[in-house]
Amino acid sequence: MRDLTQGIRARGGIGESTLRPDGTLKVSGEFAYASDLWHEDMLWGFTLRSPHAHARILSVDVTEALRTAGVHAVMTHDDLPAETRYGLEIKDTPVLADGVVRHHGEPVALVAADHPETARRAAAKIKVEYAQLPVVTDEKTATAPGAPLLHPARDDAHARHSPHPNIVHRQPVVRGDVAAARELADVVVRGEYEMGMQDQAFLGPESGLAVPAEDGGVDLYISTQWLHADRRQVAPVIGLPEDKVRMTLSGVGGAFGGREDLSMQAHACLLALRTGKPVKIVYNRFESFFGHVHRHPAKLVYEHGATRDGTLLYVRCRIVLDGGAYASSSPAVVGNAASLAVGPYVVDNVDVEALALYTNNPPCGAMRGFGAVQACFAYEAQMDRVAAELGMDPVEFRQRNAMAQGAVMPTGQVVDSPAPVAELLRRVKAMPLPPERQWETAGGAPDLRALPGGLSNTTHGEGVVRGIGYAVGIKNVGFSEGFDDYSTARVRLEVVGGEPVATVHTAMAEVGQGGVTVHAQIARTELGVARVTINPADTRVGSAGSTSASRQTYVTGGAVKRACEAVREEVLELGRARFGPYHPAWATAELLLEDGKVVTDGGEVLADLVDVLEDAYVERELEWRHRPTEPFDLRTGQGRGHVQYSFAAHRAVVEVDTELGLVKVVELACAQDVGKALNPLSVTGQIQGGSTQGLGLAVMEEIVVDPATAKVRNPSFTDYLIPTILDTPAIPVDILELADEHAPYGLRGVGEAPTLSSTPAVVAAIRQATGLAVRRVPVRPEHLTGT
Amino acid sequence: MRVNFTVNGRPQQADDVWEGESLLYVLRERLGLPGSKNACEQGECGSCTVRLDGVPVCACLVAAGQAEGREVVTVEGLAAGGQGELAPVQQAFIDAGAVQCGFCTPGLLVVADDLLAHTPQPSDADIREALSGNLCRCTGYEKILDAVRLAAARAGAGQEG
Numbered sequence: 001m002r003d004l005t006q007g008i009r010a011r012g013g014i015g016e017s018t019l020r021p022d023g024t025l026k027v028s029g030e031f032a033y034a035s036d037l038w039h040e041d042m043l044w045g046f047t048l049r050s051p052h053a054h055a056r057i058l059s060v061d062v063t064e065a066l067r068t069a070g071v072h073a074v075m076t077h078d079d080l081p082a083e084t085r086y087g088l089e090i091k092d093t094p095v096l097a098d099g100v101v102r103h104h105g106e107p108v109a110l111v112a113a114d115h116p117e118t119a120r121r122a123a124a125k126i127k128v129e130y131a132q133l134p135v136v137t138d139e140k141t142a143t144a145p146g147a148p149l150l151h152p153a154r155d156d157a158h159a160r161h162s163p164h165p166n167i168v169h170r171q172p173v174v175r176g177d178v179a180a181a182r183e184l185a186d187v188v189v190r191g192e193y194e195m196g197m198q199d200q201a202f203l204g205p206e207s208g209l210a211v212p213a214e215d216g217g218v219d220l221y222i223s224t225q226w227l228h229a230d231r232r233q234v235a236p237v238i239g240l241p242e243d244k245v246r247m248t249l250s251g252v253g254g255a256f257g258g259r260e261d262l263s264m265q266a267h268a269c270l271l272a273l274r275t276g277k278p279v280k281i282v283y284n285r286f287e288s289f290f291g292h293v294h295r296h297p298a299k300l301v302y303e304h305g306a307t308r309d310g311t312l313l314y315v316r317c318r319i320v321l322d323g324g325a326y327a328s329s330s331p332a333v334v335g336n337a338a339s340l341a342v343g344p345y346v347v348d349n350v351d352v353e354a355l356a357l358y359t360n361n362p363p364c365g366a367m368r369g370f371g372a373v374q375a376c377f378a379y380e381a382q383m384d385r386v387a388a389e390l391g392m393d394p395v396e397f398r399q400r401n402a403m404a405q406g407a408v409m410p411t412g413q414v415v416d417s418p419a420p421v422a423e424l425l426r427r428v429k430a431m432p433l434p435p436e437r438q439w440e441t442a443g444g445a446p447d448l449r450a451l452p453g454g455l456s457n458t459t460h461g462e463g464v465v466r467g468i469g470y471a472v473g474i475k476n477v478g479f480s481e482g483f484d485d486y487s488t489a490r491v492r493l494e495v496v497g498g499e500p501v502a503t504v505h506t507a508m509a510e511v512g513q514g515g516v517t518v519h520a521q522i523a524r525t526e527l528g529v530a531r532v533t534i535n536p537a538d539t540r541v542g543s544a545g546s547t548s549a550s551r552q553t554y555v556t557g558g559a560v561k562r563a564c565e566a567v568r569e570e571v572l573e574l575g576r577a578r579f580g581p582y583h584p585a586w587a588t589a590e591l592l593l594e595d596g597k598v599v600t601d602g603g604e605v606l607a608d609l610v611d612v613l614e615d616a617y618v619e620r621e622l623e624w625r626h627r628p629t630e631p632f633d634l635r636t637g638q639g640r641g642h643v644q645y646s647f648a649a650h651r652a653v654v655e656v657d658t659e660l661g662l663v664k665v666v667e668l669a670c671a672q673d674v675g676k677a678l679n680p681l682s683v684t685g686q687i688q689g690g691s692t693q694g695l696g697l698a699v700m701e702e703i704v705v706d707p708a709t710a711k712v713r714n715p716s717f718t719d720y721l722i723p724t725i726l727d728t729p730a731i732p733v734d735i736l737e738l739a740d741e742h743a744p745y746g747l748r749g750v751g752e753a754p755t756l757s758s759t760p761a762v763v764a765a766i767r768q769a770t771g772l773a774v775r776r777v778p779v780r781p782e783h784l785t786g787t
Numbered sequence: 788m789r790v791n792f793t794v795n796g797r798p799q800q801a802d803d804v805w806e807g808e809s810l811l812y813v814l815r816e817r818l819g820l821p822g823s824k825n826a827c828e829q830g831e832c833g834s835c836t837v838r839l840d841g842v843p844v845c846a847c848l849v850a851a852g853q854a855e856g857r858e859v860v861t862v863e864g865l866a867a868g869g870q871g872e873l874a875p876v877q878q879a880f881i882d883a884g885a886v887q888c889g890f891c892t893p894g895l896l897v898v899a900d901d902l903l904a905h906t907p908q909p910s911d912a913d914i915r916e917a918l919s920g921n922l923c924r925c926t927g928y929e930k931i932l933d934a935v936r937l938a939a940a941r942a943g944a945g946q947e948g
Contacts, residue, residue: 023881026889027873027896029822029862036821117807203826203834203890203924253826253890254924285827449912512888512925681884681930688927689887717831717922725928726919 010594013525014745017681020517021534022510033251034207034223039278042209043072045264045271046119047281048109048126049290050101053360053710054148055130057099057108064125065111070118072275074126075110080270082239088229088261088365090156090168090327095237095266101130102150102325103362104711105290112271112279135360135710139299139320142166142357150325150358158331161634168323168356169331171338173637175410176349181314185305187389193302193378194776196702197322198295198693200367201722202511204253206263206291207282210272217244218269223252225259225509228543237266238273245269249537255511256693257366258292260548261328289715293328293365294703296321296356298337298374304382310392312401314349315342315382319375321364323356328365330356335481335632336371339411339641343379344421344474345401350410352637360710362703366548368693369755372475377777380471380760384767394764395425395470402472412638415645417748418738420673424649425472427671427734434653434667434730436466452655452662454726463659466666469652469764473756477749478551478626478643485551485643486625488542489519489559491567493527493609494617500596500609502527502564505535505621508544508556513751514682515552519560521678526564527571528593529609542623550646550749553678558744559624566620568593575612627742644740648672648753650691650761653729656769661781663699665727665762668692671734675748680735687754688731694758696723698766702778792854794818795864801851810854811835811846814861822862822893826922833921836894837861843901862893865900876900879938880931887925895921899935908939 012018025031062074077084077096084098085091097108109126113119136142136150142164149165158169182188208222217240224230227247235245252259264281271279283291302317319337323330338354354371356364367373387397402421408414439450439461446460453459479485490505502523510516520532537544544556572591575598580586589600598606632639653666670691677683700721704713714720739746759777767774770784790801790813801817811828814820814837824834828847835846838860846859865874876899879885886892895918902909902917909917914935923931 017884019881019884020886022889023886024873026886026892027862027877027880028866029820029893031889032821033824033890035825036815038816038819038821115805117805201924202888203824203832203922204888205825252888253824254888256924282825284825285829285831447912449916455916514887685884685887685926685930688929689925690927692927693924716829717827718829722922722924723928724919724922725915725931728928731927731929 010525010528011530012521014521014678016521017679018517018521020514021520022516031251033204033253034221035205035282037209037221037250037280039209039211042278042280043112043114043275044116044119045268045279045281046111046116046123047107047267048123050097050104050106050108052101052130052132053104054133054135055101056133057097057101058129058131060109061127062109065122068118068122068125070114071111071122072277073112073271075270075274083236086233086237086262086266087327088329089331092151093326103360105362110267110271112275136166137359137361137707137710139357142359166358168327168358169334170353170355171334171632171637172635173338173341173350173352173410178314178316178349178351181349182305185313186308187386188303188305189382189385189389190303191382191385192775193300193381195298195374195377196778197297197364197705198367198697198701199289199703199720200256200258200292202254202256202258205283205285205288208264208268209278209280210268211278212272212276215244217246218272219246220265220269221248221250222265223250223259225255225511225548226546227507227509227537227539229546230262230265231539233262234266234269238269247539249509252509252511255547256368257370257548260366260546261293263291285717286715289712293363295367296323296333296364296374300374300378302378302382304386306386306390308390310390310397310400312345312347315347316351317341319354321356321374322359322361324359324361324363326363328363330365333371335641336476337375338637339632340372340474340476341375342410343376344403344419344472344647346403346407347410352410361705362712368690369475369752370549372473373756373759376473376756377760380757384764395429398472399425411632411641413640413642417644417740417742418673419645419647420736420738421472421647424647424671424673424736425470428470428649428651428669431651431669431732437461449726452657452664453660458660458662459657463657464655465658465769466653466655467765467769469761469768471757471760471764472647472649473753475550475646475753475756476642477554477646478549480629480641480643482629482631485545485555486623487544487556487559488621488623489556489563490541490619490621491523491560491563492617492619493567493571493613495610495613498610499531500529500613501531501533502529503533503535504560505541506544506556506560507537507539507541508552509537509547511547513547513552513686514679515556517682518553518557518678522557522560523564526561526568528595530596541621550751553747554743554749555626559622561744562624563620563622566622567618570618571612572598574616575607578612579607644743644748646748646753648757650757652761652765654762654765654769656766656784658770658784661784663766663779665695665729667729668695668758669732670754671736672753673736673738673748674750675740675743676737676746677735678745678747683735683750684733686750687733690751690754691731691758692723692728694755695728695762698759698762698777698779700778788852790851790855792856793858794820795860804851806852808851809847810849810851813851814846820861820863824890824893826890833898834891834894836897838897838901843898862896865896874900875941876903876938879941880934883930883934883937885926885930885934891921891923895931903938903942907942
């Protein structure tokens with residue numbers, strides 16, 4: 001395999017594990033997250049939310065709240081100055097409830113006060129009279145005759161082809177002849193699967209500071225995943241042109257998809273413009289659970305058919321995603337679930353249907369893995385079952401059907417870059433297994449910390465059984481289905497303090513992934529400078545697209561690379577003009593920038609950058625696009641819908657206390673192809689972090705929604721559990737680098753793929769340990785004990 | 788009310804403190820020390836961990852009045868030398884890649900610093916147990932383990948040398 005970066009060398013350039021430029025600020029406590037911001041005369045905003053999942057608002061009385069000392073403003077739907085709805089794909093989400101609340105926790109009113117507790121107490125004095133309405137909570141209730149319609153007057157792009165008004169979007173993918181293939185199948189396996197609602201649970205709560213400006217506009221300092229998408233949605237709501245709405249990225253405490261939709265952005269701006277004072281809104285954890293969308297819970301029915309020799313003949317499946325009360329990114333999640341429903345396998349006959357519902361459950365949208373996670377859990381469970389039916393080793397069965405470069409997806413798209421699915425499985429399988437009974441110590445007393453149940457002292461090894469499970473997944477990289485997915489970068493090169501310095505300015509949301517590290521590495525590589533300044537992300541530069549879909553290193557990284565190349569060309573022109581007449585190599589040789597110098601490809605130094613630039617600076621701002629995609633056909637799902645595919649495989653080793661149903665994940669090994677690891681340390685961190693979120697989904701993470709009332713039962717870290725360091729095992733990572741020649745440096749988006757196969761690998765290991773047909777995640781103790 | 792206590796070695800006074808305010812709120816909003824983080828404000832995530840008279844506590848669960856007359860050390864006080872010199876455990880977190888979004892980092896640093904003060908050469912199980920009250924959503928904890936191992940190894944090497 002060709003390394004597209006061969007010959008590239010720069011200290012601190014791509015391929016090195018350079019350290020984060022924001023690391024020192026982050027470890028010293030000085031890094032300013034949105035919730036850390038402060039402004040003189042600042043007010044605190046608070047959001048009153050609906051206690052019901054579906055109700056008509058009969059009246060709202062804010063009199064007492066307004067009278068409270070310290071309160072500066074109270075706003076309801078009636079006070080909105082301009083557009084009253086917003087949305088990522090469909091403008092169906094009320095800024096403040098418009099006579100009806102459609103989910104538990106929907107924003108109803110806003111308060112601004114001089115102390116957060118004053119705002120909270122004033123909000124409690126707002127009298128809202130509700131008349132409760134019946135709720136729809138699943139496919140049956142949402143599509144029953146006479147079911148209440150969430151959005152009866154919807155006129156969005158999907159309304160026309162949707163089979164029911166409570167179905168946001170439906171995407172079939174049809175290929176080959178499933179009925180004919182079924183006749184030929186020696187083995188048919190049918191399974192029903194279910195996934196609970198996972199939360200992103202980023203640690204930095206939603207927060208931001210809106211500052212009214214003298215020009216009548218507003219400056220918003222915000223933690224988000226996409227500044228320009230926020231601005232596009234906020235400006236119409238506050239009734240200002242976009243150039244009067246300036247946004248600057250604050251420190252962001254994680255995202256994982258949960259910051260794609262607006263949370264408090266419009267609310268803070270509305271209160272700031274209303275009061276003429278800076279307004280800060282910070283959610284607490286309770287409110288955060290209501291303040292962002294979650295991963296779609298799913299019900300999936302799969303049927304796989306195979307021949308006796310282990311060849312997959314067909315896959316038929318139906319994936320029902322619960323989108324909750326508002327659309328968010330449900331249509332795109334449906335597109336992913338449908339197009340990736342079969343997994344990284346060659347299957348000629350496919351009949352897929354994926355859809356998302358409108359219900360009165362909490363709205364669901366983007367979370368790491370985005371529709372591919374739900375499918376992967378089900379198809380990998382099926383692969384194990386088919387292998388068992390055939391009496392084949394589950395890894396061998398997968399490898400036998402694994403796709404490779406050149407394979408055709410069920411959408412008809414040809415996978416035109418490396419797809420080392422079988423090799424990734426081989427690699428995780430080849431890793432040494434962790435020793436058995438690691439809790440045993442020389443002293444005789446077991447180390448409880450290594451046992452299921454941990455320090456709860458529930459077992460000393462009795463009833464503990466080990467299991468091993470494998471899974472592999474496929475994720476698309478970048479925005480799909482014809483979306484114009486571009487990024488902008490501005491790069492400047494100048495002499496500062498006698499040294500050439502590059503400045504990179506993008507609007508990329510650094511949410512922890514390390515994009516800022518990589519941008520500096522790209523600039524060093526392309527411009528041959530040691531010093532790179534990364535400017536704060538804001539809307540003074542063009543859009544960088546979203547920090548989503550594993551796309552930022554690819555797309556904004558691509559834009560930074562392209563802008564650097566343009567700067568380099570201009571610098572070389574300057575050099576040719578200045579020094580060309582004195583040395584023919586300026587005209588004849590291939591020229592590079594290295595170590596602050598212009599050099600020929602033969603290594604001859606022609607000039608110092610400092611002398612080429614003198615007092616001049618070179619600056620270029622460019623947009624960069626990946627190859628275009630196209631929408632999926634609404635009837636057949638055919639189309640080149642995706643930019644790039646990424647693959648990861650996991651092997652999970654678990655120990656289960658079969659008496660109590662407690663699971664300890666002992667090791668979670670991962671192999672992933674990343675095309676080119678621009679920063680191996682960051683890449684490893686992404687893979688380990690993503691794997692751990694998949695582990696959480698497998699054994700503990702679920703927002704529990706009461707099926708009778710559609711109310712959230714566990715909006716806290718007391719009751720919504722995410723893995724601690726004791727729950728998380730060693731995660732050995734094997735990184736494969738097979739270049740994708742269509743991508744900058746051959747890289748492949750990294751962030752999401754490890755979140756896919758982690759969950760099914762852990763569950764496969766639990767099945768192997770217990771012999772139980774576990775069909776639902778998260779796996780709870782009662783699923784394993786039958787109690 | 789007025790609260791007097793010592794933060795990172797310096798006497799501090801906070802005025803107009805409402806009785807319901809937590810130590811975390813007073814540190815962040817009244818004393819200009821936002822390093823301790825507000826990830827859950829219910830004692831579940833450890834992001835606000837500070838040392839109160841030498842003992843790690845969740846600052847969100849301590850009423851500000853309870854800090855009266857006591858000594859608090861926050862993440863801002865770990866770099867004892869001041870002048871921008873980081874504490875060894877802080878440097879180890881950077882070097883090991885233990886920081887991604889960084890929101891959990893201040894709390895983890897206070898706890899890890901405390902662990903290494905009491906147990907200079909912790910086993911992996913010791914590290915996991917000590918850090919089990921601190922949630923991290925980005926890293927999968929592997930690099931955090933690496934960071935604490937690295938800080939311990941560097942301290943050990945320093946003593947031998």
